[in-house]
Amino acid sequence: MHLPSINGKLEIRMTFGTGVAMEMGDEVFDAIEMEIAIFMRRAEAVRLAGLSGIELDRSAYLLLRYLERKGPVGIKALADELQLDISTASRQTAALESKGYVERMADPQDARVSLLRITDGVPAMLTEVRRSRKEFYAKLLNEWPEEDCRKLGELLGKFNRTAEQRQRRRG
């Protein structure tokens, strides 16, 4: 795999079957089960190691990133999107507000909600944090072939999408 061919790579893959998961080897899930458990601890360690110079933990990061993309929204919408308990979202928001990363504005349509909006410096900060994290992973994986990096990102994404979808269907 990953032969250093000079000019290009041609990959042909064929899968036969119904297309729907036939019975899949159990060993496949042995690995997934174990590696996910380990991965979690690993990633936790990374978190504590303080990935970026800027102090911005995972949850805050995801929260701000969402506000950046989806404009001012209320806590409920935020919590739904991030699949967090409202109380958790509320506290996290409060923390970010006290740090000056988030502002509240009354919703003219509904006096119950207070819309959340990121403050001016935040987008630049997010960019920096993102850069720093990417650099971290780029260093960590600097000996991996590009294809594996790409595939890892892709499969994690796919996993996340699958899990989100399932959780919504139930929750």
Next chain:
Amino acid sequence: MHLPSINGKLEIRMTFGTGVAMEMGDEVFDAIEMEIAIFMRRAEAVRLAGLSGIELDRSAYLLLRYLERKGPVGIKALADELQLDISTASRQTAALESKGYVERMADPQDARVSLLRITDGVPAMLTEVRRSRKEFYAKLLNEWPEEDCRKLGELLGKFNRTAEQRQRRRG
């Protein structure tokens, strides 16, 4: 993607390049960075959802699993292996001891250490937990092609090995 073709799937992909990691596209790490952040939250949610009937959280699971494989060891060795602070390992061990999953025995060679050993029922319990987790993932990923499942396990493992190695080199 994943079209329900009747007889099979033929996929052709071509990539040009040297094959060896030149400067790797930055986008690759965009995805990794983001998806890992999300993955962590996802997996956290899974934890809280109570994966298995048996109450055994991730840390306890990894700890017991290690003791199962590596026989009686002291807290320090355990902490080193799991890359945990000794205090954390100490507390987790205490918790497991109080639940009767772990016993201590004095080390004849060194009165400071107390060797940890899993109790009789534990292996069966671990097997059951493992089965239950695997089932969970198998259900979650039941629409994935087997190849993707396999690859996900493989890459997570590779990631974990890489991260472990790096951390040891420094820590």
Next chain:
DNA sequence: ATGTTAAGGTTGTATCATGCAACCGATGAT
């Protein structure tokens, strides 16, 4: 219009995983 139900948020309380620092007793090296 008015009273009941629902929805958006906040706050108290609890749990879990984790680390650092202070400490204790046993070891070992000089």
Next chain:
DNA sequence: ATCATCGGTTGCATGATACAACCTTAACAT
């Protein structure tokens, strides 16, 4: 012998999270 080191425990702190009780405001039904 003594003093640094090592294994381990415990106090304190933090962060992420949930559930439940509560408050305020909105929506709806009669």
